[in-house]
Amino acid sequence: MKILYINNDGAGFADHIEVETGTTVSKLFAQRVPTGKAGDYLIRVNRQPAAADQVLQEGDRISFTPVKIEGA
Amino acid sequence: MPTFNRTLWRLAGKLANRLALQPQPAVNLDFTPKRFAQLQSLAERIEQSVHRGWPIALQHSVRELQTQLIRSCRHLDEIAESLSTPLLSVLPTQRLLYEELKTLSEEFEDVEFDLREETISVITTPITLEEIELGRFRVVLSGKDLVTGLSQVIAVDANPAVSRPDITHPHVNDNRLCEGDATVPLQNALWDGRFVDFFLIIQQTLLTYNSSSPYVSLSDWNGTRCRICDDSVSDDDSCCCDHCEQDVCDSCSTYCDHCYQTSCDDCRETCSRCEERSCASCLAVCPDCRLKYCSNCLINQLCEDCDAARNEEANAEEEEESDTSSESAVHTDRVGEAAIPA
Incomplete structure (x- = not known):
């Protein structure tokens, strides 16, 4: 199934990606940000705060925003 | 059933129109044979020089090919880099922007919309960096600035640096956030019409201190530190x-x-x-x-004491000398002038 994935770490592009049915928020996070800790990100599904075990649905929009972003 | 907010819907429409005016990035995907024809020609010259045993011509052609290869690599690098940004932005719809505006009120406690001025205004959580309370900030995004991505960051409970009353945050100057690592994600969030992400990224940037490039460092926030009393x-x-x-x-x-x-x-x-x-x-x-x-x-x-001591010493020496000289006047030895008693 396809979801909209937004990673605001780095360039912050929004991409439609294919994920397996039954993929949870934590599983997707581990796949996409393998070196990161979930606690270091604000995770939203369809603009709402999401639990780690929330199962993603077709057409969902998920965003990872780092808690710490350095200004200059 | 969710309530429909007409004002937000109209604002979303205005902002969608603004976003439609954003310039598309320039595309330069040049793989024409002409660009690479010179490489082939040089390769043929090299083969010919080897075949005929012309070392000087060979050396010249090899150098020329190296230069052209470096130029071509640079050109390919530029193309690869230009592909890292979307070549054609999918314009956000009025409906998507409406959803974003509605969600802003759920993400932030204090959100204001001004339809006439086309502004969105959000108040952040209180910002405390290294135990210095900087207070809340109002972030104002104007529809007119959607393309440039410039927003205003205004201190609500200002606690400016003692040495610079105009600096209310280590990374804010003249009500502008110096975005640093946030620059690109902020730009992309705006172009996609992701207002929630945009304001969240600004808030998280305000919540982060980068000690390598502040306008005023937090260690000096409350003034200059006295080296002696540490105040x-x-x-x-x-x-x-x-x-x-x-x-x-x-x-x-x-x-x-x-x-x-x-x-x-x-x-x-x-x-x-x-x-x-x-x-x-x-x-x-x-x-x-x-x-x-x-x-x-x-x-x-x-x-004074040592001077007095030296003076005393000198006087004593002088006296001693004068005593010695008066004695010698009475008992002068070996000069044939012995005193004769009367």
Whole structure:
């Protein structure tokens, strides 16, 4: 199934990606940000705060925003 | 059933129109044979030079091919880099922007919309960095600035730096956030119409301190730190010691009475006689007692006591000499002038 994935770490592009049915928020996070800790990100599904075990649905929009972003 | 907000819907429409005006990035995907034809021609010349045994021509062609290859690589790198940004932005719809505007009120406690001015205004959570409370900030995004991505970041409960009242956050100057790592994600969030992400990224940037490039560092936020008492004072209440060149507060520094230079407590010493404090360079060591004295308490480069002692010693020597000479006048030896008693 396809979801909209937004990673605001780095360039912050929004991409439609294919994920397996039954993929949870934590599983997707581990796949996409393998070196990161979930606690270091604000995770939203369809603009709402999401639990780690929330199962993603077709057409969902998920965003990872780092808690710490350095200004200059 | 969710309530429909007509004002937000109209604002979303206006913002969608603004976003439709954003310029598309320039596309330069040049893989034409012409660009690479020169490489092929040089390759043929090299083959020919090898075949015919022309070392000088070969050397020249190899150099030329190297130069052209470097140029071509640069051109391919530029193309690869240009592909890392979307070549055609999918314009956000009025409906998507409406959903974003509605969600803003759920993400942030205090959100205001101004349909006429086309502005969205959000108040952040209270910002505390390294135990310094900087308060909340109002972030204002105007529809007119959607393409440039410039927003205003205004301190609500301002706690500016003591030394710079115009700086309310280490990374905010003149109500503008110096975005640093947030620059690209902010731009992309705006172009996609992701207003929630946009304001969240600004808030998280305000919640982060980058010690390598602040307008005013947090260690100096409450003023200049006095090297001696460690208190923070404003620039007006601090000075630089002329001797150690360190910042000290007014209480820990004074003018030297002798040279009139600013001197911190650590760079001043007490005269061993009058007990007045002077800067170290205005005190001199008495060569006899090895103690330090100010210029007022030195006589002939000696302290008063040592000078007196030397004088006494000199007088004693003089007296001794005069006694000796008077005795010798009575009992002069080996000069044939012995006194004869009457």
